[in-house]
Amino acid sequence: MILALHGAINAPDPQSFTSRNFVSEQEAIQQFKLISAQVVDVAEAVSGRGIAITVDDSTEAAANVARLLADAGMAVTLFVNPWNIESRQVYPFAVLNCALDQTSLQQVGFEGVVYPLADRAAKERFRRLVKSRLLSLRNEDDRVSFAAYTAEALCVPAPAIPSYLQPPTLDDLQSLLDLGVHIGNHGWTHASYAIMSAAEFTEQVRLAEGWLREHGLYEGDLFAVPDGKALPMRPARASDFGTVLLADDRLRPGRVGPCAHNRVSVDEVSTSNALTDQIDRARLDSIS
Ligand SMILES: [Zn+2]
Incomplete structure (x- = not known):
């Protein structure tokens, strides 16, 4: 095993x-x-x-x-x-996860749609959507850009990333x-x-x-x-x-x-x- x-x-x-x-x-x-x-x-x-x-x-x-x-x-x-x-780059998912924890938005406009972020479950649903978009991108540079775009939409353009990430x-x-x-x-x-x-x-x-x-x-x-x-x-x-x-x-x-x-x-x-x-x-x- x-x-x-x-x-x-x-x-x-x-x-x-x-x-x-x-x-x-x-x-x-x-x-x-x-x-x-x-x-x-x-x-x-x-x-x-x-x-x-x-x-x-x-x-x-x-x-x-x-x-x-x-x-x-x-x-x-x-x-x-x-x-x-x-x-020396962190993973796109690290940027996404940190931005989700650090955003103070209650909802986010993203690709023309508004998504609620008021509680953890709502954030989890939004995360799943972004995750599926990230998994559809085969190139790492595109994934890094998409995570940065998401962080900007969450109004956390430069999220603090802990050293363990x-x-x-x-x-x-x-x-x-x-x-x-x-x-x-x-x-x-x-x-x-x-x-x-x-x-x-x-x-x-x-x-x-x-x-x-x-x-x-x-x-x-x-x-x-x-x-x-x-x-x-x-x-x-x-x-x-x-x-x-x-x-x-x-x-x-x-x-x-x-x-x-x-x-x-x-x-x-x-x-x-x-x-x-x-x-x-x-x-x-x-x-x-
Ligand atoms: Zn892995």
Whole structure:
């Protein structure tokens, strides 16, 4: 079984969009320690033994949990997008989430329509709309521009972005590697792999692979698909990318193709939603 999370921070606020997908570092480490005897690296978990831990994205929150787990003696693989590390840009979703939390608007005019923002549920509906627009843009520059346009519409043209959403530096990655963290390929950018042509998909994977190799970070041929739901099937084959990791809750955990493995998302580990319970549920559901 392979677990997937996005990072840990000091005190995530369950009501905020900014810290969504991040677990509390104290609770997470406490709970991961309970399974530490079963933790193996991804290659071993792919062949059906033990539990591997993976962390996605180029954020300090992701690097933080990878470091904490490695410090506690656990194998962990961090999947990064080199584009963010090189350009020092945060993800478009970070801009959107921070702007949503920081706006004081009660409603927003957006692409000619007025949307309410008076409570969290209304903001969540607006977020879903912007998210679907972002996922329809395959180019990262267009996504960055669209997030900036959304932030302006929310009257927060330059939202404050907490440090945990900033990309780690190359030095950070190198010190993680020294600690024993494996670094994996999450594609050059975090663009929409589900709508890319096979050639674009291949280019994204190869560019990231080249960058990881050039900086001595590349260890094997693991590719975790951004957003977790697209397989490079037509006309390229998944086998062209080594082992492809998904995180798709519509599929059962475990092997989902000759070279594809579906992970179990554990972004909501907490005292009330224990890691061991989530693993037990995934085991019952598992196909491998
Ligand atoms: Zn990701």
